[in-house]
Amino acid sequence: MQCGDDTTTSENSMSLKKTLSVASPLTLRIVAECPVTKARACELVLPHGAVNTPVFMPVGTQGTMKGITVDQLDALGCRICLGNTYHLGMRPGPDLIEKARGLHGFMNWKRNLLTDSGGFQMVSLVELSEVTEEGVKFKSPYDGKEILLSPEKSISIQNSLGSDIMMQLDDVVSSTVTGPRVEEAMHRSIRWLDRCIAANKNPDKQNLFAIIQGGLNAELRKACLDEMTRRDVPGFAIGGLSGGEEKDDFWRMVTLSTDHLPREKPRYLMGVGYAVDLVVCVALGCDMFDCVFPTRTARFGSALVPWGSLQVKQKQYAKDLQPIDPDCQCPTCKRHSRAYLHALFKSDTAAMHHITIHNISYQLTLMRSVRQSIVDGRFPDFIRTFMKRLFPSRDQYPSWAVDALASVNVTLE
Numbered sequence: 001m002q003c004g005d006d007t008t009t010s011e012n013s014m015s016l017k018k019t020l021s022v023a024s025p026l027t028l029r030i031v032a033e034c035p036v037t038k039a040r041a042c043e044l045v046l047p048h049g050a051v052n053t054p055v056f057m058p059v060g061t062q063g064t065m066k067g068i069t070v071d072q073l074d075a076l077g078c079r080i081c082l083g084n085t086y087h088l089g090m091r092p093g094p095d096l097i098e099k100a101r102g103l104h105g106f107m108n109w110k111r112n113l114l115t116d117s118g119g120f121q122m123v124s125l126v127e128l129s130e131v132t133e134e135g136v137k138f139k140s141p142y143d144g145k146e147i148l149l150s151p152e153k154s155i156s157i158q159n160s161l162g163s164d165i166m167m168q169l170d171d172v173v174s175s176t177v178t179g180p181r182v183e184e185a186m187h188r189s190i191r192w193l194d195r196c197i198a199a200n201k202n203p204d205k206q207n208l209f210a211i212i213q214g215g216l217n218a219e220l221r222k223a224c225l226d227e228m229t230r231r232d233v234p235g236f237a238i239g240g241l242s243g244g245e246e247k248d249d250f251w252r253m254v255t256l257s258t259d260h261l262p263r264e265k266p267r268y269l270m271g272v273g274y275a276v277d278l279v280v281c282v283a284l285g286c287d288m289f290d291c292v293f294p295t296r297t298a299r300f301g302s303a304l305v306p307w308g309s310l311q312v313k314q315k316q317y318a319k320d321l322q323p324i325d326p327d328c329q330c331p332t333c334k335r336h337s338r339a340y341l342h343a344l345f346k347s348d349t350a351a352m353h354h355i356t357i358h359n360i361s362y363q364l365t366l367m368r369s370v371r372q373s374i375v376d377g378r379f380p381d382f383i384r385t386f387m388k389r390l391f392p393s394r395d396q397y398p399s400w401a402v403d404a405l406a407s408v409n410v411t412l413e
Contacts, residue, residue, distance in 0.1 A: 024234035025164075026207045028266050034379045037408040038258055038285030041374040044266055046164040047205060048104070048112040051079045053266065053287040054370055056278060056363040057114060058082070058295065060107070066295055067356035070109045076330070076361050077368070079111050080164070082290050085157050086118035086149070090142060094160035102162025114290070115163035117154045117196075117211075119172045131171060133188065151195035155208075159201050167237065168196040170211040175243035175250075182215035185240075186224045189213045193228060209268060211239035212257055216249045225260040235266040238286070242271035247400035251284065255407060258285030275304070275366060279386055280404050282370055283379070294359035299352045301345055304362040306389045310338070312355060317342045330361035380410045387412055 025047050032041045044051040058065055058073065059082045065073055073081065083103050088094070100106035103113055119136070130137045135150030154169040169192050171185035193210050200208050210228045214221030228236065238257045241250050254269060261267050266287050272278065273291020281289070294304060301313040303324045310317075310324055323333035324341070332341075332354040344351035373382035383405065391397050394412070402412055 024203065024207055025205055026234040026266075028235075028264060030263075032375045032377075034283075034374050035377070036380050037283040037405075037410060038255075039282045039370075039374050039379050040285070040287070041371045042266070042287060044287070046080070046112045046207070048110065048164055049079060051112060052368070052371055054278075054282045054367050054374075055080065055288055056273065056367045057288060057290040058360050058363070059084075059290055059292045065356075065360075067298060067353045068295075068360065070107055072331075072357060073360070074109075074111060076357070077364055078360070080114060081109070081111070083107075083113055083115045083161060083163065084118075085115050085154060085161065085167075086138075088115075088161060089118065089149075089157040090140060090147075094157045098160040098162075102160070104162060112164040113161075114165040115158050115161050115167065117158070117167040117169040118149050119154070119167075119170045119211075131188075133191075135169070151192040152199040155196050155199040155201075159206065162202075163206060165207045165209055165235065166196075166200070167209050168193045168211055170213055170239055172213075172240065173215065175215060175241055175245040177215065178217075182217060183220055186213045186215075186220050190224065190227050193231060193233075197231065197233070207234040209233060209235040209237050209266075211237045211270070212261075213240045214253075215240055216245055216253060218253070218256055221253055221256055222260065225257060229260070229262060233265075235268060236261050237268040237270050239270050241269070242277075242291075247398065248403070251280065251400055251404040251407075254281055254286065255284045255404070261285075273363070275363075275386075276390065276398065276401055278363075278366065279370060279383060280401050282374075283383065283405055283408050283410060294363050295356050298355040298359045301351070301355065303355050304359045306386075308390060312338060312341045312351070313345050314342075324355075324358055325362075328358065328361065328365075330358050330365075332358040332361075383410055384412060 027045045029043045030040055031043055042053045044053050057080050097103055097106045135148050138147045140147055151169040158166040170189040173181055173185045196208060210233045212224050212228060214224045238254060241253055258267055268288035269281050269286040271291055272281060272289045273293035278289055301311055303310045303312055305325045317338040320338040322338055325333055336354055341351050341354060373379045387397060397412055
């Protein structure tokens with residue numbers, strides 16, 4: 001890293017103030033704040049309607065949610081979901097999607113969309129990619145052709161997709177990497193943010209979020225926070241976590257980030273979807289989450305329930321006529337028994353469809369309950385009840401969660 005980098009990025013941030021003078025198509029209204037923790041309940045108004053936060057956003061990689069239709073997703077109360085820039089940019093391509101009135105028109109989704117930048121594939125497809133200052137060079141997993149995904153190209157594709165929230169292209173390194181590469185990636189992510197801001201053709205229609213990097217190094221993450229929050233972007237994401245690092249390191253980086261992010265902007269913690277992680281990270285001050293976990297685990301017959309998970313394929317459910325969760329109001333639990341789903345798994349992919357509906361409903365319902373408890377001023381009690389139901393005994397509580405919650409004044413009994 002050259003010592004001139006910080007000066008250059010500061011100068012860039014000043015010159016980009018003009019670019020950001022257009023009012024962003026996003027407003028955040030804080031409805032309630034927990035007096036004990038850092039949790040808050042907000043209303044996030046986007047071009048395709050209001051989103052209540054804290055919110056879990058299901059992931060639809062290629063213009064669809066695997067195992068569920070957009071109408072079903074809408075009926076479950078989902079108001080924002082994800083699309084993947086890298087995959088959509090490869091197939092079917094931005095030109096076709098733009099002709100279809102963007103990704104909203106292409107998938108017939110009337111609610112909000114968030115698109116990632118394609119940068120995550122730098123980690124997940126690392127054997128196919130090479131990072132330079134210009135961008136990320138990929139070999140297509142489809143036809144082997146070399147492609148350059150630059151900050152400008154990422155934003156161009158996302159402009160064509162027409163998402164309500166676009167993510168900057170950042171230099172992503174695995175959270176388990178240490179050393180100079182982490183600092184290099186952090187500084188490059190700042191420079192790429194400036195290029196993304198300059199490349200955005202639709203600042204009046206599409207919100208560009210910055211992604212805070214810095215790995216597990218508190219000094220680097222703080223430096224990135226200081227620099228990126230000088231840019232008046234509509235929102236901020238906490239990136240570079242949930243990649244196999246120790247949970248103790250994970251929660252400390254999350255809370256460091258929320259301590260320094262602006263109160264009036266949405267805070268999006270990327271790649272988090274386990275129930276405990278969601279509840280704890282709301283307490284640490286995060287508003288938005290996404291993960292493939294609930295849909296991916298459904299395809300293996302794992303149904304999410306308040307006491308953990310229920311493995312529908314197991315023999316013990318072959319004659320069980322109860323729904324997955326007797327208290328759940330989702331279409332699957334209203335109509336089908338564990339025994340039916342068990343039998344269906346042996347012969348029909350519809351079983352995955354039914355469990356996917358249930359799992360997404362579980363995630364959305366959990367976040368609605370979390371939000372209501374914040375509004376009602378009883379979030380710490382909600383956390384204690386949630387943990388008691390999930391873990392049979394106090395000594396089974398994950399130590400990282402106990403420590404994280406203690407840091408925001410919640411002691412678990």
